[in-house]
Amino acid sequence: MTVITAGTFPPQFLRDDGRRTATANERLVMNLLSRQGSASRADLARLTGLAPHSITRLVEPLIARGLLYEAIPIAAGVGKPATKLALNGASAFAIGLSVMTDAVSLVLLDLAGNVQATRCEKLADIEISGACRQIRTMIDGVVVAAKRDRSTLVGIGIGVTGYFIGDGARLNPPRLLDPWALVPLDTMLADALGEKVWIDNDGNVAAIGEAMLGHGRTMRDFAYLYFSAGFGGGIISQGLPLRGRHGNAGEFASILPLDWPQPNLEALRLSFQEKGVTFPDLHAMLGAFQANHPAVDVWLERSLPSLNLVASAISATIDPGLIVLGGRLPLALGQRIAERITLTNPERRGYHRPTARIAPSLIHGDAAAIGAATVPLRAAFFDPEQGFTMVSDPGVK
Structure with a gap:
């Protein structure tokens, strides 16, 4: 077994053509392009604080290795249009x-x-x-x-x-x-x-995934609630995963007392069953999901005290800018939950403690x-x- 520790990527992980990894400075540029979509050299210089010639020295090898490509410039006013750089998905x-x-x-x-x-x-x-x-x-x-x-x-x-x-x-x-x-x-x-x-x-x-492709493009600190057969999540701090000593940071289900309802999708499937609608598994339920079905209302009423407690604990201990509702959670149900979660946040001297925004995930699919x-x-x-x-x-x- 090879163990990769923070900040390392052993040379044996490179392919012969050297395309399999990037240096620390190259990662800075590629990370920006991942979040921005595309950017000119001038944009990259402004965003990184590096001199234009330094940006050129960084991007030219990335272009040569096929990791970046230069889009055809489109004129949008007076002067020579700037060439945009973008990640090459084919590489x-x-x-x-x-x-x-x-x-x-x-x-x-x-x-x-x-x-x-x-x-x-x-x-x-x-x-x-x-x-x-x-x-x-x-x-x-x-x-x-x-x-x-x-x-x-x-x-x-x-x-x-x-x-x-x-x-x-x-x-x-x-x-x-x-x-x-x-x-x-x-x-x-x-x-x-x-x-x-x-x-x-x-x-x-x-x-x-949310950090790279979803809300993380604009929000560097957030907690993620993962809804599936179980209930858990993850934490992103300063754009990086906060995993904890044993890799279990974000096990939000453990916040709940043993006799409290777990707000997972298996409980939702059983709620449908109580209302006379039987699904053999979550895959079948999610394929025929109706956000306004009475079974969903029952599940929401049962789950909200648990979700309020979890979200309040997250807000008080992690202080994120955002709490994301995701996993296998249907978007329509995520929107209903986001509208109804209430955080414990008493007023003092006319002020409430700043709290996280709550929103469904921006990633659609698994x-x-x-x-x-x-x-x-x-x-x-x-x-x-x-x-x-x-x-x-x-x-x-």
Whole structure:
């Protein structure tokens, strides 16, 4: 197993053409372009505080390696139009996987943050060897469908539901994923899939995806509430994931007393069942979801005290600018929740403590799979410091 610590990316992770990673200063430029979409050299100089000639020295090698491209300038007034630089999505891609209790979801994400292909299937076999055979077939399918060069694959990010037990990449998932529990997932999955693999829990990777492709483009400090069969989340501080001593920062379900309702989507499925509408699993429920169904009203009434407590605790302890509602949560339901959450915030001398805005995620699709795909790309090209310590490469011993 190879362990990557903060601020490092070993030379053996480079391909022969040197395109697989970027220097710290190059990451600064690429991160800005990821958030901005495109920018001229003058824009980059202004945003970074670097001299124009320094920007030129940074971007020219990135263009030569195919990581950036120069868009055709468009005249918009008097004078010579500025050439815009942008990330070249064709130069690299990553695979993101979300392993859930009822399914496995896959996303192919290119360097520019575009989802090129997706797959979602029920897990045919929860044993890791069988699941990996299914996952390899899914990966082969999306690479072919997206017409991608397999040699430009940076790696595979995997989000698994569960919490870390404080021993490497060993997670403690729900009972339905027993074979994935308390085992070294990083090395096992890297060996089975034959690629570099990053492992994290689903709430963390969803928050990381939001940081790169969603609200994080304008908000550097936020908490992310992850709704799925369970309930959890992640924390982004100064644009980077705050993982905590054991990798479990953002386990917001643990804030709630044992006898309080957990505001998860499995409870919502059971609420539908009480109203005479039966869904075999979350995938079926979300595919036929109606935000104004009476079952949703019942779930909201039961869940709001728990959500109010969690959001109030987050506001008081983390003081984020934003609390994002995401995961597998339908947008319409996220909007209803955002409108109704109430934070504990008494007045003093005519003032209330500044609190976070609450809003649904800006990422549509499988948030954990999309977020998992951003992890290898961020580690290679965007983060000034890699916030992940669990990555395995089957070719590096």
